[in-house]
Ligand SMILES: Nc1ncnc2c1ncn2[C@@H]1O[C@H](COP(=O)(O)OP(=O)(O)O)[C@@H](O)[C@H]1O
């Protein structure tokens with residue numbers, strides 16, 4: 001009896017499962033537990049803790065309720081507009097015969113590959129007014145009076161988020177529309193129903209799960225995004241939950257920050273969780289048979305207006321902001337072009353007369369240092385997340401226990417519900433406080449890597465699962481039959497066969513990691529500079545050209561790697577076939 | 578299923594297809610196809626995969642515009658590929674069953690059937706009555722409140738048919754509607770489809786690559802090959818009087834046997850055996866002689882005949898379909914006895930072949 005238990009414990013799959021659960025426990029469960037326990041007073045008396053400060057005290061309005069209201073407002077605007085614009089573009093690309101559909105389809109996927117602060121910085125470069133000092137934007141430089149509501153606060157924060165997330169909505173809705181199959185719509189057209197009626201009664205309801213899930217994703221992202229409100233709201237004290245959380249921790253009110261982090265997690269997770277539940281049973285999988293490509297709707301005279309609208313939209317969120325960023329980095333003064341152009345901000349030596357003597361980005365030791373750290377950070381996270389994702393996916397595939405499968409799947413999913421900045425706070429609670437049982441890693445490279453892996457686990461796990469899923473169980477069983485052990489099966493059968501999907505997944509983890517600001521903004525210290533955070537600091541301090549130049553570098557890396565990764569994964573988009 | 582509810586009989590339209598062409602780029606998917614289909618007929622478009630059946634059907638439906646030629650329903654022109662004029666699909670009075678069924682996944686079975694009626698402006702009570710009637714006719718009235726995702730393939734198929742016939746279209750179109758069903762269900766549903774066609778009174782066009790299905794259902798068959806019409810006619814005409822070697826070998830179970838010979842001094846010879854006499858062609862020309870499988874017999878002993886090897890014997894209606902190998906070619910004949918696999922036998926051919934085909938596969942006639 002004892003022997004069989006021992007044998008079971010040492011079976012490779014059991015060992016692997018235990019290992020995966022332990023790592024997920026440390027990376028996912030432990031930070032959350034520390035975050036919560038750090039806000040629970042030792043004597044159990046909540047009256048003296050930070051909870052009443054944040055929720056009920058006189059300053060709670062400022063600290064929590066107003067930011068909550070702002071967050072929800074921004075999120076609602078982001079969700080509605082992203083879904084409407086994403087659906088419109090998806091319709092143009094998949095179902096209409098508008099000219100230029102191919103190009104629109106490519107451009108519409110790019111904003112999501114850009115760092116979310118790129119659009120915010122571009123907005124600020126154009127619309128910034130004199131309200132908070134510093135050099136104004138291009139419009140102000142041309143003598144245009146830019147009203148505050150256009151320069152700062154809810155509207156620009158929301159629009160900058162929409163410019164980023166409509167792209168995600170587009171991807172989700174276009175895939176759903178393309179998956180419907182042309183026959184479904186042809187069958188409706190044959191009844192004699194008008195185009196509008198077919199759209200309203202058939203196409204939209206049939207993709208309603210995609211519409212809903214795009215709405216909720218955009219909503220949750222809108223609640224949790226940090227970069228956009230930090231750059232366009234914070235300077236005028238337009239606070240959201242995430243900027244409040246950042247403010248509390250960076251000014252030393254750590255416990256309040258933790259409380260805000262917990263509340264932020266609750267709001268975001270509730271939205272995403274409800275979304276998952278609502279859409280789970282309602283995915284209208286395309287039934288049987290081969291789907292035909294949808295017949296395109298003839299737009300006739302409306303073709304050019306539709307084209308103008310769609311291409312204007314994608315140009316305004318891709319080419320235009322990148323062009324603005326580029327232009328400012330080449331002009332001597334960020335807001336006006338009559339002072340001449342210069343390469344100073346890219347390659348110039350330090351000159352006390354310009355930008356307080358800061359050298360161009362390619363001559364700047366601190367930035368070169370940050371570049372090195374960022375790349376090392378991205379690579380370490382990509383490697384770690386993919387290895388963990390693969391092992392977790394493999395454990396789920398081979399384990400017979402529903403409890404094990406359930407726990408691994410759950411722990412791998414949880415970080416998806418947690419806004420980056422709140423996850424950062426939780427890592428401080430676990431690895432950066434004296435009361436934690438784990439070693440203090442705050443200020444080291446490793447806390448960044450561990451947090452990055454935790455944040456990327458949901459994606460890495462899903463990708464690995466689907467990559468492994470494409471290798472049929474029989475291929476592996478054939479190797480079992482000839483006596484190949486677990487390690488050998490993984491390295492000789494599974495890995496080679498799923499390599500493309502996994503490599504593509506690793507590249508996407510790399511880009512999402514290096515361009516992300518919210519997770520790391522609380523975790524970096526001068527010893528571990530990262531490009532995304534440097535950009536943010538420069539922007540805060542008014543070094544517009546430097547911030548924009550670094551953003552362009554990150555954007556170039558992001559977009560290239562995203563396109564490459566999509567190609568590697570064979571995600572030849574379904575609507576392009 | 579009551580007899581009072583068959584007012585639709587006789588609503589079909591005749592269909593005329595005149596030198597129909599469809600090009601995709603420089604490939605001609607459908608090439609100069611012409612046929613005349615009487616009202617109420619059931620036409621089967623038959624041919625191997627990729628021969629242009631779906632494309633032809635979709636042009637008849639109006640889902641695809643012809644590159645050339647004309648389609649008429651009765652005396653009304655539906656599409657003119659030369660002028661580009663076309664009646665839109667929804668104005669043609671057609672109903673179509675898609676290969677993928679194309680059921681609307683967010684609507685119940687009843688809603689799937691009723692929505693087209695609603696679009697056509699039927700009243701609520703009328704809609705309800707008609708949907709109950711067609712669902713009853715197809716034996717799926719108990720599924721009315723289910724969603725398509727909760728049905729088996731065969732049930733989905735019936736819903737698709739019910740939805741198509743409910744508005745009483747003049748023309749019914751089917752694109753390989755049985756190809757996603759298992760063998761048993763295919764045979765059952767086939768008979769039901771013929772019944773649906775008969776009761777609706779519509780003119781039907783039915784696409785399949787299965788010649789058995791075609792022979793079982795059709796009043797007319799059009800055999801297509803690489804976009805061209807090989808032959809159009811009734812099943813009997815095609816079986817009795819195939820106009821091309823392709824049709825002869827494609828239709829029938831088992832299909833006709835073709836044996837190639839060379840003309841020598843006015844006789845068609847195959848390895849020293851005379852296939853046909855009095856062939857007025859120069860020496861060296863090749864022709865194929867067609868024989869009906871039931872007219873050929875197998876002989877064990879030496880004698881005149883063509884050497885063959887037995888591959889398999891399948892019992893069929895008290896007799897046996899014996900498949901034999903002749904060089905690289907497989908031939909099926911009907912025999913009274915079973916032969917063991919590997920037996921070396923001879924084919925005994927009748928005096929005269931049932932037909933001759935030239936080297937291009939066209940029918941060749943002595944007198945012509
Ligand atoms: N939309 C299309 N674009 C280009 N080629 C097509 C298209 N539809 C069909 N074809 C080609 O036309 C030929 C006939 O196709 P189809 O009518 O679908 O054949 P079948 O239904 O007989 O299998 C095929 O070679 C196919 O590849």
Ligand SMILES: [Mg+2]
Pocket residue numbers: 630631632
């Ligand atoms: Mg077809």
